[in-house]
Amino acid sequence: MKKKIAIAFITASNPLDKKSWSGIYYQMHNGLANNIEKVECIGPIPLFFIKAMAVTNRITKFFFGKGYNYKNSIVLSFIHSKFIQFKLRGKKFDYIFAPAASTEVAFLKTNIPIIYCSDSSFGQLNEYYDTYSNLFDFSVNESNLIEQKGIQKAKFLTYPSIWAKSYVEQNYINKATTKVIPFGANINQEYIYFEPKTISKAEEINLLFLGVDWYRKGGEIVYDSFLQLIEKGYNVSLTVCGCIPPIVHNKMEIIPFLDKNKNEDLIRLTTLFSAAHFLFLPSKAECFGIVFCEASAFGIPSITRNTGGIGNAVINGVNGYCLDEKSNSDAYTLQLQNLIENEEEYKKLSLSSRKLYEDELNWDHWAKEVIAMLETK
Incomplete structure (x- = not known):
């Protein structure tokens, strides 16, 4: 009532x-x-x-x-x-x-x-x-x-x-x-499709970068970690949505802009979430980060930086990990690698990400x- x-x-x-x-x-x-x-x-x-x-x-x-x-x-x-x-x-x-x-x-x-x-x-x-x-x-x-x-x-x-x-x-x-x-999350419930995420080294693993400012959102760290994972032999791809980064790669998809007012763009955005294994956004400055709520709605763990108000949007071991503010790309690569190697921990993190969305975000x-x-x- x-x-x-x-x-x-x-x-x-x-x-x-x-x-x-x-x-x-x-x-x-x-x-x-x-x-x-x-x-x-x-x-x-x-x-x-x-x-x-x-x-x-x-x-x-x-x-x-x-x-x-x-x-x-x-x-x-x-x-x-x-x-x-x-x-x-x-x-x-x-x-x-x-x-x-x-x-x-x-x-x-x-x-x-x-x-x-x-x-x-x-x-x-x-x-x-x-x-x-x-x-x-x-x-x-x-x-x-x-x-x-x-x-x-x-x-x-x-x-x-x-x-x-x-x-x-x-x-x-x-x-x-x-x-x-x-x-x-700034996506209406009818557009959110949740199925517990799983991860396997035998399949391609998709990293999602979603932000309008490549530099403020930590794009350089994302790209460095992406390359490091490839060098370590992992089958990873990177999707960048919301901006045009200053680099290109054959395993990198760039989507400059999506307008949530347009139904076709909103559907494409939800498709990106559904296909992602991690939201990777180590922002240098962030007041909160609505996108972390959206990732949690789809059961996607977030990998980010402990700055600003992010600590109330991403809780370590619940819906992702906030690394120390001074962490470099090596630390992010190691965190991603640990989760890729531990399929059971990743699945639990996906489930708890969704639960945090349902309960609070x-x-x-x-x-x-x-x-x-x-x-x-």
Whole structure:
């Protein structure tokens, strides 16, 4: 039975577009809508002003070598707040749900309790992600101000990792109820086909790299380990989806881009998961990693790096392995080799990967945990 709760779902972009925040808004909206009586989208907000500010950012980078984080600017935040206040006028909601929306709510005037959800915070991303690095000092200060005001507006805060939650508690003034709730897979259940994975040296073993940034997602390590496994005599192939790497190999398939809004692309993506034995993604920077939830849904163990919030998405010995942040390609090759050589351990890892998805790494679980948090106060 759905809870008698009415939520205003606030985002600047269209939350029903699976490309918005990589489909996270879409899945959050569906998860909440499946569990409460009313979820109304307050957005999207017209983007013409954002596009103009994006041009300014490119100009400053060209002439001064520094960027301006226009998405967390005071001016943009003020404009967003006025739009949202207009859209909320005359409507009754129990809560405002604001995912990754510090800019949208920082200057918002409302008496409706705000649930603020994000995978990180600006201060944590500054100089961790390239997008938030090498900014003007005034832009850093402005962005932190927006983040702080957004957090202070909230009655409830939720993050998918201990990494993100701890940073906010230590670096931002915060009186809200705060809870770690893992995110889920951004593929609807009807497209997920699960059959316990098995592995054998007698058959080809497929490594799947799935990411839009070859370098940030650790592509160089993936390729080095792939070559090392071939040199050791293993019959392995590598599928790269989401980007175009700077190298080619006759046992390597490259799929530059798939759009989850297109049914044929979504089906092809699920086919890639079904054919894979490992999701191999040793990211250098990652807030959480939705793709690890998706791999778990198909029973695919993930091999990754212990950085950012990945430790809450990939649990050692349960749905894969997070190697030490300083591990090189030799260490990853050894981990893969150990699992390839131990067929029984691999099968158990596949089963426990799927169980973790069913128990925690899905959006229905996320929504129920959000609702449970609201019921504590």
